[in-house]
Amino acid sequence: MTSVAVLVELLRTDTAGGHVKCWERFAESAARLPEAVHGGPDGPYGPGLDLTVYFLGERERVETLSPRVRFVMLRPVLSTAALMSADGAEDVCDLAPHHPRLAALLPRHDVWHLTHSFAYAATAVRLARRAARKGAPAPRLVGSVHTDVPLLASVYARYLADRWLPGTHPAVDGFLAERAETWLRRRRDRMLDSCARVLVPTPAGQAELAPVLGPHRVSLLRRGIDHERFRPDNTARARLAGEYGVPTDRPLVLFAGRLDATKGVPLLAESVRGVRQRGRAVHLVMAGSGVEEGEVRRLLGPDVTLLGSLPQDRLARVYAGCDIFAFPSRTETCGNVVAEAMASGLAVVLPEGARTAQWLAAPGQDGIVVRRDDPRDWSDALCALVDRPRLLATVRRRAATTARQTHPSWDRVLTEDLLPVWLPRATSGRRNAVRVA
Incomplete structure (x- = not known):
């Protein structure tokens, strides 16, 4: 059984944005997978899948979707809640350079999937590099791009400057915005460079990252649609x-x-x-x-x-x-x-x-x-x-x-885009499913 940890360093709520909802849908699809995919020597992906999706939460807790699929919520170390420009408007993330609780749980997994570039991702990359230096068995790092965080940061730098430094010259606001975008884009690219494979949602995203990472390391991760939930309704x-x-x-x-x-x-x-x-x-x-x-x-x-x-x-x-x-x-x-x-x-x-x-x-x-x-x-x-x-x-x-x-279903995207990256035939799981006390 190959254990996959997906690291979504955003607060999981009922009204969270598309990044959180994306991984909720993929997890629900994973919980519906037939047993032949989840495990067994004759399954199409070798030993099969055990999936844990890590989110941020107001308290630590586990939500089980199936015996082999679960959500784990961990408290943020350095929450961005105080920086939000409007109550409940932006997703809360964690700016800490290291997340000790996640660091204790990650070694139980074979594949570490980064979806952001802050506390969870920084912790995973640091642990993987430490393992490589020691010659220890290293996890397989995978990354995916869901939000243009550097571009968003440039806009919010202007909002925050207006909030905390009212009356500053527009050129100052522009300078802060440009520096924020440049720093975060370099940070994102350094994180992604640690990954064996990087998944992007569009061909345009492939074209952007291929010169940085190499075309052989960048592939598509489409988004799905729940056709039962979203449909025409005359009433x-x-x-x-x-x-x-x-x-x-x-x-x-x-x-x-x-x-x-x-x-x-x-x-x-x-x-x-x-x-x-x-x-x-x-x-x-x-x-x-x-x-x-x-x-x-x-x-x-x-x-x-x-x-x-x-x-x-x-x-x-x-x-x-x-x-x-x-x-x-x-x-x-x-x-x-x-x-x-x-x-x-x-x-x-x-x-x-x-x-x-x-x-x-x-x-x-x-x-x-x-x-x-x-x-x-x-x-x-x-x-x-x-x-x-x-x-x-x-x-x-x-x-x-x-x-x-x-427009594909979430089940189809999971099977065609994610499972071949997480569970290539040659992969062999070596750890048990995560258990959080």
């Missing part, structure tokens, strides 16, 4: 109106994610205001929280409904009750919310050239791309759909078809 509009008071007499434009500049929220708010100023009756629905919440409310007043952060099941009902999903973000490595919206039958509107556009099979037909990050261009794109109900219906129908026919 969802009435429930959305009943639960949240959302108007039913006009097209509904949805956004889901953090309400900040990293997701393009200021651009979207200005764009919807532009649509309203042109006399179109549209309403913006926003699921998420963040520092731009007050500004969005100021700009749009009664033309926006702010739902706050929602768990997946409630968010699925919100998707299905809306018409258009507008997502101006360029910081996504993948953008699972786009796949969820398409599976729910929404017409998605995305920036041209953004990695989220990978979900479209025929841009312009199963989703709309906007060439420039300008409110007028985005208002034009939204008006084109609002003014032509038949076009909107066609794009929605084609989006759902693309999702159903081309």
